[in-house]
Amino acid sequence: MSNLSRDDVAHVAMLARIQLEDHELDRLAGQLDQIVDWVGQINEVAAADVPPMSHPLPLVNVTRPDEVRPSLTQQQALANAPDPEGGRFGVPRILDEE
């Protein structure tokens, strides 16, 4: 039923920053197509009056009051950061040279 192409998989992989080899694209295109088909079966039984579900719990309006709670200390926040500098998280260069 679905028609997930090899190009679709390559595009989604690019968006997700996942590098895939050619043989992986071939294999995954087939597998993902099957999965989409499989999930797609729901459309066959759910009529238009069944709203799409995005959450398993039938709850709405779960909120908290606007009251400050303790934060982590700077040391705690940076405890797992590989390259902290001046209390900030160091990250690799964001844009490639053009």
Next chain:
Amino acid sequence: MTATTDRTVPYADALTRYEPVMGLEVHVELSTATKMFCGCATEFGAEPNTQTCPVCLGLPGALPVVNRTAVESAIRIGLALNCRIAEWCRFARKNYFYPDMPKNFQTSQYDEPIAFDGWLDVEVPANEAGEPPFTFRVEIERAHMEEDTGKSTHVGGATGRIHGADYSVVDYNRAGIPLIEIVTKPLVGAGDRAPEVARAYVAALRDLLRALDVTHGRMEQGNIRCDANVSLMPIGSEVLGTRTETKNVNSLRSVERAVRYEITRHAAVLDAGEKVFQETRHWHEDTGITTAGRPKSDADDYRYFPEPDLVPVAPSREEVERLRATLPENPAERRKRLQGEWGFSDLEMRDVVNAGAVEVIEETVAAGASPAAARKWWTGDLARRANADGVAVTDLGVTPAHIAELDGLVTGGRLNDSMARQVMDGVVAGEGTPTQVADARGLELVQDDGALQAAVDKVIAANADVAEKIKGGKVQAAGALIGQVMKEMRGQADAAKARELILATLGVEG
């Protein structure tokens, strides 16, 4: 990146061939005490990464919970913009790979905004070219809830910009602060006034948001940020042109200038028979131009999907009506009402608004001063003092009650204008209330008419030539004599009364 200067055509010339179309996106940082999805404080200027927690750092297993006040603020903003409020809406994940969000996504709203289909009537003032003021209805597409990003600092490279940087460092204190993004529908039909409409809209929106008390509303601190989309249609066409999005235009003046610049740049591209390149543009405040940013492309596919960690927001209609009842008077309508009550001219009212003195004058009038006196003090004498000291007029230590008391002393005949200013010196210096200062400094008009008459007689005798002129009908010559009488009285006289006496003594009708 080489920064080349783009070609432009003169503004008036561009408008003979093209109709500008604008879309304005305004991000409003709410002034809630805590973040959108966690209890971290939102205070500005804290040490880096001291207002973060597992939720806003995106640590595994941490679960967000929505800030109730932020949702209420979003609904109130929507209502103030005449929007419909969603009966049921969800948050969505906007996935991308900049490190300004440690989660690798921003929690936002996608196809289910909390508020949609609204409008705001914007008063566009007369311009320098003498074109008249007019009202422009800005249609609002949507207002949705999302969260702010962290603040990146780019290290290395010549410019401190993201391009050419060796690496970046990030402070996540701002990540997760509630934002409301307000998006207009395409704004067409403003013609050459389009840049002014953009400015007037952002100004009206800022005033409205401040009146709602939902944001600190300081554009220079980034509480309100504007992205301006601009495209051109050949006049007579109804096909929208390719747009560019100028990011982070953060002052009213810049909004107007950036839109104007993009119109002149687009026109040059189209005149040359070329295509406008769809991209973001960076605004440069110093040079007044934009430069190319990021191309809009397939990579802008943010793979939105409903946020599985948050349940839907479904405000009841009762709740919406409760919030509607908390809306303040629309600032533009309020200004119109006050102007009528105070009897100010358009020009006087504009000075008052530009001086940010509407509220303080309202309080001063409520305290018992006349509107004219309140305006004169706050936008005149006190504004000059504040300007000279480099402080806000409300930080001089002078209260509305002081002004009302001082006005009472003047209208009651105890002080003249020059004495009132001396009293104000004392009030500003912290010597007490106007009455206390006047008492302490011995400032009081001489009420003894005999002393004043003696001074008038003396001055007339010494200036027989002037007196003759006045008798001959040149009444305005009395000014010179009034000055001398006041000098005789060492300033402790009522100038109006002195004038009266001079004319009466000479037998002339005032």
